[in-house]
Amino acid sequence: MISALDIFRIGIGPSSSHTVGPMRIAARFMTDLARAGLLARVARLSVSLQGSLAFTGAGHRTPEAVYLGLLGFKPETTDPEEAEAALKKLLATSALCLQSGQTIAFDPAVDLIFDYETPPKLHPNGMTLLAVDAAGRVLADQTYYSTGGGFIASQRQLETPLENDLVGGGPEGPFAFTSAAQLLDLCQAHGLSVAEVLLACEDIKRDRNETLSALDAIAEAMAACIARGLVQKGILPGGLQVRRRAPDLYEKLTGSPLSNEREALFDWLNVYAMAVNEENAAGGRVVTAPTNGAAGIIPAILRFYLLDAKAPPSTVHTYLLTAAAIGILYKQRASISGAEMGCQGEVGVACSMAAGGLAAVWGGSPSQVANAAEIGMEHNLGLTCDPVGGLVQIPCIERNALAAVKAANAARLALQTDQPARVTLDQVIETMRQTGLDMSSKYKETSLGGLAVNVVEC
Template sequence: MISALDIFRIGIGPSSSHTVGPMRIAVRFLADLERLGLLSSVARLSVSLQGSLAYTGAGHRTPEAVYLGLLGFKPETTDPEEAERALQTLHETRHLRLASGQTILFDPKADLIFDFETPPKLHPNGMALRAFNAAGDVLADQTFYSTGGGFIASQRQLETPLANDLVGGGPEGPFAFTSAADLLALCQDHGLTIAEVLLACEDRKRERTETLASLDTIAQAMAACIARGLVQKGILPGGLQVRRRAPELYEKLTSSPQSNEREALFDWLNVYAMAVNEENAAGGRVVTAPTNGAAGIIPAILRFYLLDAKVPPSAVHTYLLTAAAIGILYKQRASISGAEMGCQGEVGVACSMAAGGLAAVWGGSPTQVANAAEIGMEHNLGLTCDPVGGLVQIPCIERNALAAVKAANAARLALQTEQPARVTLDQVIETMRQTGLDMSSKYKETSLGGLAVNVVEC
């Protein structure tokens, strides 16, 4: 089942679909070889990036993610500084040390291929891996897909209707839901909140104390990412010469008090969201929420309205669980991949999740929470993903700041009435899905349209 802990993953920047996913694919490919008893016979490996992974992979550091995965690094435990040292050694020696103990030749310039000619069959983020023995015979030839938010799937899994990604379907058991209507009915029938329904589903996977401790870890990682982003100055990597702005804005905010509540709201949400996404753009440690490109929105709301306000841990749990339940609906019924949906599937979904989570913390009913989530998405429909230079910087960093403010406003609007919204959350999710399917591929994380072609890179 998809879990809250799948929606929120600790990883590294700059992209969940183009960095975290490919790293996990590389790890899994080698694990499959080891499971089949083939790893010790491997003499050469090759990796081909297809579709969006090819078009924007260089700017998203996809090759580096693949190398790290082949070296045994995992997103949730990777230390960025250690990773950079390992990458430098790989480029200097052109050797990989595999889990089986042997060292093989690996030339990043020859063994990783940007395949612009082969259209991925089942998802825009395709990745084909091959392993050869010393005689040049193919030991394994597998195609995987990075399906957004760090989720991955093999070709076989996507071709199997009941197993459409690595972690399977939605929540299971008596509190299982596949739509917002199901979720609201469960809340009504059992007198539970959305957070309590999802927590009951999580209880089928692990002890409740473990789930809550993991949510605390997620919240701490979000807060730590903001803290780093507020003090790290300089120019972001990639060649666009984008300057980190969060530290300067933070210094202004802490040196002079805001004149009114609205000004404080805008400035603090802006600086917190930008701090996260500047860290993400620099390849730092972030939490996919539900993706890296949209990683600043949920933490910004968390920091301003919960952590700064020193609310009890239970409110943090409510916020994250409610947001995760909404994210699960988008993952089940549409997609959280920018390469499939455009940025509405990333920033739009994160805005929807944050709005619903905040409405829940403010005491909103399940209906009001669903209304907040609907508002958060309705006004992000059609949002394109056209990163300049293939980098998760322009317009991504500012876009997170604006979406954080929009999420807070959506929550406030939703709490003004108990009446169900004219447009339901299920309807807006389906609308997002259809819009994403209709959207031209050049506006879906290929950097072939929009800002990416109208802004000079350097």
């Protein structure tokens, strides 16, 4: 069941779909082998990356994520130093040394395959894992998909027909919703805000205090990521020689007064968003919001308008729950995968979520919240995903900064009127879905077109 705590999950950079997802897939495969009583018989493993995972996997650290997942690491608890030590040992021995003491042959140069020729059947991020015994007999042969935002699915799950082409497992209980129209009807019928409706759905899953504590931890993780990004200087990994800019900009902002409100708005949102995405590009700990590539937008708004203003925890909860409700709609009715929708499905969705959340914090009605979210997406429609060198750096880092400013403006525009919007949130979500399906695969996280080609050629 999709939850606010699924939309916001603590993980590692640089990509939720290419790093976090593959790590979870590899770990799940190993867990399934153990549950089936087959793990002790495994003599060798191989992994095939297909589609976008093959084309941009190296730049997104997909191989390293796969290795760590096979070794039992999980994105939310991975210690960077421990992970690097495990990776070095694997590369030196060509073997997976499991915590149980079992050793399985795995040569990264041979057993990790970048399959550029096989198009994935059900989603652009395909991954096939094979386990054989000492005699070469196949013990398990499974295909999984990394569907964006760290979500993963088996081939069987995606092959199951779903009514109205919606993702299964949305909010539960009497306040469940599968469209923005249903969500707004629930708000009106019960006199609740968007955040309160989603919180009622979360109550079906767990104790309310547990949900609120988890939201506090998410906000703290977002703030901690910004704090790290504001002081960490140097060159980002990957070979593009992209220099971290957030620390220098932060020093300028704290060292001299700003001339006007607009300058303050732009510069502070810029620096906070860039701090997060520079941390993400460096493989640091971030919160998928709803993806890693778009992880800076919601935290930037959170820090500037709420944390810097000493807003109470209840206001932070309202912001995150409202944003999550909007994110769930995109996940259900379309996709949050850059490989499937282009960057409109990542930065566009994050902008929409942040705009709706901020409108709620500013006292907007549920209708105004939906209008803000619609505006945030409408002006990101058609946004391509063409990462230079397959790295989550250019244009990703600056794009988060620009989208954070756009989200704030979308919230302000929505609050200027009480009239129903001409374009509804449901309509813009469906338009994004159709646009993503029509978009050439060159512009959907394959680095085969756009900036990824022209910058290299120049």
